Amino acid sequence: MRYDVSVIGLYILDVLGRPVTRIPERGNVDFIEEIRLTVAGTAGGTVVDTAKLGLRSLAVGAVGDDEKADWVLLTLEKHGIDTSAMQRLKGVPTSATILNVRPNGDRPALHVRGASDYFDVPASAYDQVFDAPIIHLGGTGLLKRLDGPASAILLKEAKKRGRTVTFDLIAASPETLGIVEPLLPYIDYFMPSIEEARDMSGQSSPDDCAKFYLDRGAACCVFTLGGEGAFYAHKDGTRLKSPAYEVKVVDTTGCGDAFDAGFIAALHHKMDVETSLRFAQASAGLVATGLGSDAGIRSFADTLKVMKEWKIKG
Template sequence: MRYDASFIGLYILDVLGRPVSRIPDRGNVEFIDEIRLTVAGTAGGTVIDAAKLGLKALAVGAVGDDEKADFVLMTLEKFGVETAAMQRISGVPTSASILNVRPNGDRPALHVRGASDHFDVADADYDRVLDAPIVHLGGTGLLSRLDGQRSVNLLAEARRRGRTTTLDLLAANASTAHLVLPLLAHVDYFMPSIEEAQDISGRLGPEACAEFYLGHGASACVFTLGGDGAYFAHRDGTRVRSPAYAIDVVDTTGCGDAFDAGFITALHRKMDLETSLRFAQASAALVATGLGSDAGIRSFEHTMETMRNLPVKG
């Protein structure tokens, strides 16, 4: 196979500013410390972090025909991501968000759905987009054309070909359940945030959520718990909690995407479960120390060093 992992789904341009304590009245101006443009989304942010961690990564998604698309494609290529499977759709804008990052790291967002709602994977493209042992689908609920049976077919075909499949969401809630639950029978690792997991399932806590999703067919659940770390549950009965690292949070944008990239990298390198969770946690911790979904992560070696040396929360 040509790639280590294929990252299919949501690609977004993020415009971030920090720290934003308030929006100025009328036409007034507030001065902030930093503004950045980054490639984000549950596929876009993840593929860049995975490439920085050393994976040969394939990007599969859509952009529009605007200046934002130019930036997204240029940035993917800058980090060595293969963009041949990216679709450029005329007449629509590239999906984009404006994030006002608060001093505590919270990030209220304004979002234009754009090209990702027009993205689909044709059956004829399966050979190209599934040309990797690991296939990540990111952004269910914000992929109007691909969501539903098209995603079921895609993941089922990936599993039929022997691929390891991972699934993550963005801004999912109870109304997304009808899109998510049919996918789980074809998912090896379901990796939402605990907030999304709770909102979709109506259950509280990682243990109850895991039982719900495993009962609906997922092979394993890996929930990110924010400052409480991560929780892993497998249908074979394995249950593991991994504590968060002790860091000074700058911005939590993209931490879930970085966790996904770290975990996928660990799968690629065949790390044991506990090391995989620690490595994914270290990836997320690094991103939280800077602004944007690609902050902090430098390389596989630097992330390994961080995993070994950064203190965990007591």
């Protein structure tokens, strides 16, 4: 196969500044330490990190026909990512977000939906898009055209071709369940945050949330628990909670995307479940140490070293 992973979904340009304690009054200016541009989104952030972790990665999404699109595509290519399946759409802006990162890592956001609302994967692209053993769909909930039946068709085709499907979403609410539930039978690894899992299911504990999604067809749930670590629940009955690392958090932007990328890399390298969770958590922890969704991660070897050396919360 041409690729190790095909990453489909939400691609965003993030403009981040830190630390932001207030918005200046009138037209005044405050000075901050750092401003960055990054490729982000539940697909964009993930594909950058899979490439950094050494995987041959295909980006599958949409940008507009503007200066933001130029930067996004150039940056993806700098990371060695194949952008030939990226759609450039005329008449709409590239999806973008301004994030004001607070000293505690919180990140209130202002978002322009843009090109991702108009993105779909045509059947004519299937041979390229599915030319990878792992297919990641990221961004359900903010993919207006792809959300719903089009995603079910896409993931059903992935499973028909024998691919492993990993899945994450964004901006989940109780209403999002109507989009997600029909997809669950085609998902091998369902990977939302515990907050998203709770909001959609109405359940409380990780175990009860997992049962909710497993009963509706998901093969495995992998929930990120923030400072509490991660939780793994497989339909075969396996349950595992992995504690978090001790990390000095700068910015939590993209930590979930990095966790996804780390877990995908672990699947690629056929790590056992416990090691896969630890590697995914190390990936997420590295991103939390800097500003933006591409911070921290340098390589597979460096992340593996961090996984073995970082202190686990007691």
